[in-house]
Amino acid sequence: xxxxxxxxxxxxxxxxxxxxxxxxxxxxxxxxxxxxxxxxxxxxxxxxxxxxxxxxxxxxxxxxxxxxxxxxxxxxxxxxxxxxxxxxxxxxxxxxxxxxxxxxxxxxxxxxxxxxxxxxxxxxxxxxxxxxxxxxxxxxxxxxxxxxxxxxxxxxxxxxxxxxxxxxxxxxxxxxxxxxxxxxxxxxxxxxxxxxxxxxxxxxxxxxxxxxxxxxxxxxxxxxxxxxxxxxxxx
Numbered sequence: 001x002x003x004x005x006x007x008x009x010x011x012x013x014x015x016x017x018x019x020x021x022x023x024x025x026x027x028x029x030x031x032x033x034x035x036x037x038x039x040x041x042x043x044x045x046x047x048x049x050x051x052x053x054x055x056x057x058x059x060x061x062x063x064x065x066x067x068x069x070x071x072x073x074x075x076x077x078x079x080x081x082x083x084x085x086x087x088x089x090x091x092x093x094x095x096x097x098x099x100x101x102x103x104x105x106x107x108x109x110x111x112x113x114x115x116x117x118x119x120x121x122x123x124x125x126x127x128x129x130x131x132x133x134x135x136x137x138x139x140x141x142x143x144x145x146x147x148x149x150x151x152x153x154x155x156x157x158x159x160x161x162x163x164x165x166x167x168x169x170x171x172x173x174x175x176x177x178x179x180x181x182x183x184x185x186x187x188x189x190x191x192x193x194x195x196x197x198x199x200x201x202x203x204x205x206x207x208x209x210x211x212x213x214x215x216x217x218x219x220x221x222x223x224x225x226x227x228x229x230x231x232x233x234x235x
Contacts, residue, residue, distance in 0.1 A: 032117055034076060034108070035069035041111045049195045057104055064088075064101055073112055078122040081105060085126055095129045102126050157218045164211060185212060 038061055046054045061069075068076065068084065081102065088098045106123040113121060139147065151167070154160040165175045170192070177196035184190065188207045207215075 032073050032112075033070055034065065034073055037073055037112050037117065038065075038069070038108055040115075041108050044111065053195070060101060060104060065105075073109075074118055076122055078125050081123050081126045085128065089129055099128050102128060157214065161211070161214045161218055164214060168205070168211075170205075183207065183215065185215070188212070 042054060042058060045057070068080065071080075085098045085102055088101065089095065102123055106121060109118065109121040109123055112118050148167070151160060151163040154163065162172075162175050166172070174192045174196055177193065178190065182191045182193065185207070189204050190207050192203045192205070194202045
């Protein structure tokens with residue numbers, strides 16, 4: 001009977017300790033592996049990110065994190081991730097790939113912090129090799145003027161607007177994801193939401209007078225329709 005009571009009190013003690021831990025805001029020290037938390041993270045982001053983005057994350061994780069996935073989350077240190085990044089470069093992977101994989105780990109650890117499994121993100125201080133991912137495309141001035149004029153003469157408003165966005169460096173997927181609520185005509189700016197761009201962060205861009213003019217042509221002709229619906233291109 002005494003032993004049974006002892007086990008009962010031990011269980012109650014652990015429960016009370018967990019409650020106090022939650023109230024104090026301290027991380028919950030659960031024995032979770034990187035794989036376990038990744039699967040939980042994927043379940044979470046699959047509700048808010050595009051299917052193609054989620055599939056890419058799963059593919060990269062399964063391909064590159066076989067040595068880290070079985071480690072306890074709390075045991076993964078900055079040095080472990082730094083060695084992983086360095087090994088990618090030695091194997092001939094591009095610095096941009098190393099950055100994407102580091103960012104995936106950062107996202108997993110940030111999710112774990114929100115869930116209070118850990119309190120620090122070991123991927124934050126990982127150093128990446130410097131690289132220039134910028135691609136430059138030059139057109140002679142006359143050709144550039146001809147291209148611009150051709151765009152202005154596109155008869156359908158939505159296609160003309162899309163090409164004007166492309167001239168300003170936006171991607172097709174970013175343009176097609178826009179909603180009216182993302183466009184602020186008064187403050188002359190528009191937002192590409194984090195789930196709709198390549199880097200996964202919300203981006204704000206200038207809405208210049210030319211874009212506003214062509215936006216209004218689109219809005220005037222199609223009152224009541226969503227911007228996302230209007231910009232969809234038939235295949």
